[in-house]
Amino acid sequence: MKAVRIHKFGSKDALKLETVPIPEVGESEVLVRVNAAGINPVDTYIREGSFAVLPTLPAILGKEAAGVVEKVGDGVQGLKEGDRVFTCLPDNGGYAEYVTCKKNYVFPLSERLSFSQGAGLYVPYFTAYRALVIKCRIKPGEVLLIHGASGAVGIAALQLAKACGVSVVGTAGTLEGMELVKSLGADFVFNHKEKGYLNNAVAAIGGQGFNVVLENLANINLGADLTVLNQQARVAVRIPVVGSRGSVEVNPRSLMLTESTIIGVKLMGNTEEEHLEAAGVILKGIEDGWVKPIIAREYALEEASQAHHDIIHNKGARGKLVFKV
Known part of the structure; x- marks a missing residue:
């Protein structure tokens, strides 16, 4: 699969589009085929090495993504292959064509929202x-x-x-x-x-x-x-x-x-209970119609360096930046 990785902390030039193996799905995990991935300022701080919690290198960045369930691991209930979902990725991994995620961090994505909007829900x-x-x-x-x-x-x-x-x-x-x-x-x-x-x-x-x-x-x-x-x-x-x-x-x-x-x-800082509480309100908000992420721009994975520049340096934000995968 294609993925944007960093092998060292540094400038936006540290972002490298590479071909890597599709991750194996573990117990209580879900493998998602990514259609869109959120881009957040925190990603740039991690890339620079200035964030409080840093991943082991090489690392695929990205705190949120949306797509379709490709495979479910043992112990996963309530999700099946083909389901539209959005994911919360506290351990990163969204800048890729596939991502694995713990079951309790995967939620159904309503047809009311596009995949790009779904990639703008978590953060x-x-x-x-x-x-x-x-x-x-x-x-x-x-x-x-x-x-x-x-x-x-x-x-x-x-x-x-x-x-x-x-x-x-x-x-x-x-x-x-x-x-x-x-x-x-x-x-x-x-x-x-x-x-x-x-x-x-x-x-x-x-x-x-x-x-x-x-x-x-x-x-x-x-x-x-x-x-x-x-x-x-x-x-x-x-x-x-x-x-x-x-x-x-x-x-x-x-x-x-x-x-x-x-x-x-x-x-x-969210506890597991607070995380699920927030998810419940947001899921209901989608169905009630008040949760409507605004997408400012979609990028290709090949444009990762430009996306990281824009999210920090562009003046006058007007919504969410995402990768269209």
């Missing part, structure tokens, strides 16, 4: 669920600020929040991104490149401040976030990948005045 939607529901305990009637709402996680958080009865203020850095966020149901949208946008956002919601903030670039925004909080607010910071790319100076007095909390969020 964005499970992360959004962990941040907003598990960690921040968001409640109906609250007001959420999403910094970077036009990216894949931002879109997932927006859709989840609206389904939970939460008002949403989203930010984006381009007109196209702002239009996308508005079209997905945000109550208000602001350009985070414009001076005074946070004050305008607070004014738009009546001046009381935000109950919850999902922060996707904490090293830039966290200090200002703490000045626009309501009482008992929660700020979810996605770390250590996109949510924070460096240090930041904050004034602790802002937290004292509102008795607010800053919460770090990592997808790997």
